[in-house]
Amino acid sequence: MSADSYLITFEFLGLKLQEPMALLTNWSIAGFALYAFFNLKPNDDEFKDHWRTFFGILAVSMFLSGLGHLFYQYSGIIGKIPTWILGVLAGCYALFAMFTYYDEKKAQKYRLTVWLYSALIIVLAISLQSFVFVAIDAILKYILCGCMAFHWFKRGEENLRWISLGVLILLPSAFIFLMKINPHIWFNKDDLSHVLMLGCIIFFYKAVKEQKLISVEAR
Helix, strand or coil, X not given: CCHHHHCCEXXXXXXXXXXXXXXXXXXXXXXXXHHHHHXXXXXXXXXXXXXXXXXHHHHHHHHHHHHHHHCHHHHHHHHHHHHHHHHHHHHHHHHHHHHCCCCHXXXXXXXXXXXXXXXXXXXXXXXXXXXXXXXXXXXXXXXXXXXXXXXXXXXXXXXXXXXXXXXXXXXXXXXXXXXXXXXXXXXXXXXXXXXXXXXXXXXXXXXXXXXXXXXXXXX
């Protein structure tokens, strides 16, 4: 069965809509990201502040992504561009959070590199109107987060094990998306990838909350 055969279209109130499951799974991620955002209070520490920004941007990105899928027959690829940009930015802040484990001089250099690289990804994605660049960007950024988390976990930062585990949960989505593995018409590659993404960010949130507990105990 072709990939297009897994695209559900329907009409509602005279509107031609599609991909209802994408709306549900995207908004599930958005809902949890919003929950995480409001449960992480600002100005506690830099690590947590960056993760809070990550969850806030991700919530908006996934909310718009659900609408982009649903109203694709009206908005086309243009309707997905805002969520592409926000998705790339969210990944930046996940990395920025991990850079807080390095000295400020290194962290500043790393942040500049990430900004320049991310700007290039956004330009390529928009100019070529291709999600592939955004997908590859997410894969690379989250794998890098997982590697840094594992590095510091081995040096005693116990909470970071959850970030490494979260990335391991997400990793299969790269193959699912690139190889176009569609389990079912009501649960295609996008839906499966979104479920894995939800599991991943739940683990990210757990890592951030545990960091807070450690900080409180240390004081």
